[in-house]
Amino acid sequence: MRESGGHKVVRILWTCIWLFYLSAPVIDLIRGGHSTGVRLLGALGLLAFVVWYLILVIRTARQMVVWRVLASLGVLAAQATVLSLTLGREWLVLFVYVAIASGAALPAEISRWTVPGTTLLLTATAYAVPEGDLYLVGLLVPALMGGFAMVGVRQMIRTTVELRQARATVAELAANEERLRMARDLHDLLGHSLSLITLKSELAGRMLPEHPDRAAQQVADIEQVSRQALVDVREAVSGYRRPTLPGELAGARTALTAAGVAADLPAEAPEDVPEAAESALAWSLREAVTNVVRHSGAKRCTVTLTNAQTLAGPVLELAVTDDGAGGPALPGNGLTGLTERLEAVGGSLSAGPAGRTGFRLLARVPLGSPS
Helix, strand or coil: CCCCHHHHHHHHHHHHHHHHHHHHHHHHHHHCCCCHHHHHHHHHHHHHHHHHHHHHHHHCCCCCCHHHHHHHHHHHHHHHHHHHHHHCHHHHHHHHHHHHHHHHHCCHHHHHHHHHHHHHHHHHHHHHCCCCHHHHHHHHHHHHHHHHHHHHHHHHHHHHHHHHHHHHHHHHHHHHHHHHHHHHHHHHHHHHHHHHHHHHHHHHHHHCCCCHHHHHHHHHHHHHHHHHHHHHHHHHHHHHCCCCHHHHHHHHHHHHHHCCCEEECCCCCCCCCCHHHHHHHHHHHHHHHHHHHHHHCCCEEEEEEEEEEECCEEEEEEEEEECCCCCCCCCCHHHHHHHHHHHHCCCEEEEEECCCCCEEEEEEEECCCCC
C-alpha cells in the first residue's frame, strides 16, 4: 500500500522525534570516563544501532515480510542489551527505540505483544546493570507510550490511505457508470434513426433512375428523421447538463468568495423539488450570482430558499439580494431567458431595487405540477 509524501513526513517526524533520548549515551561516551578504545567501539555500536533503527522504521513492513522485521528487531534488541550491559545504565534508553521500531514496523496484532515484550526485556536488563533500576521508572513509560503511539500513527496512515483509495474507486465506478448510461441512451436515441436513414438512403438510390418522385419523397423522409434525431440528441445532452441547486449553491459560494463578496447562503438545498422546477431555480441562481459578481459592486450577497403557501398552492422562492449599486432591472437576454424558463414550469420572476441601495431577484416555482 503506497503512502503519499505527507504521510511519509508524518511517520518520519514521529520516528525521529524520539532521537533526543540519545543524549544520555552520547554524554556517557564523552564524560563517562571510558577508555579511548571503549569510546570508539561504543560510538560504532551506537551508530550501527541508529542506522539500523532508521532503516527499519522508514522502510516499514511495506517492503519487508514480517519475519524479517522480527529478525531486525531481534538484532536491535541484542545491540541494546549488549551496549547496556557493557557501557552502563545510560544505554538502557536504546530499548525505547526498539519499542518504537516495533510499533512502527509491525502490524498492530503483532506489535501489541512485541512492545510489552520489549519493556520486559528492558526491565530485566535494568536489574542486571549497576544502578539500572534507578533509570527504569523514567524509561518504562516512554517505551510503552512511544511504541503504542507508533502503532496508532501507523494505523491512522493505513486507514487514510485505504479511505483515499476507496474514494478513488467509487469516483471511477461512478464515472464508468455515467459513461455507460450515456452510451446506452445515445444508442437508444440514434440506433433506430440511423438504421432508418440507412434504409431510406438505399431505397432512394434504387428509385432514383426510374422513379425520381418517389426517390425525392424518401430524401424528404431522411431529412425529417435527421432533424428529429438532432432534436433528440440535444435534449439528451441538455439533460446531462441540467444544473442542480446543491451544485449551484456550491458554485455561487466559490464565485462570490473569489470576487471578495461576503456570501450568506443556505447550508443545503430543499429536497423533493421537482426536477424541472429545480433546474429553473438553479439557472436563476447562476444568472443572479453572475450579475452580482460582474455588475453590482456589492460587498455582501444573501441567498434564501423559502417554502411559501399561495392561493395556487405551495411554492419555493429563491431570493438573491445584494448591497451593490442597485437600480432598475434592465431587460436583456439573461432576465428574458430566466423568465421563459420559469414560466415554462409555471413559475415567475421579479427583479428590482432592494431599498435605497442594492438589488433583489426573486424567482418562484410551484412545488406541484404546473397548471
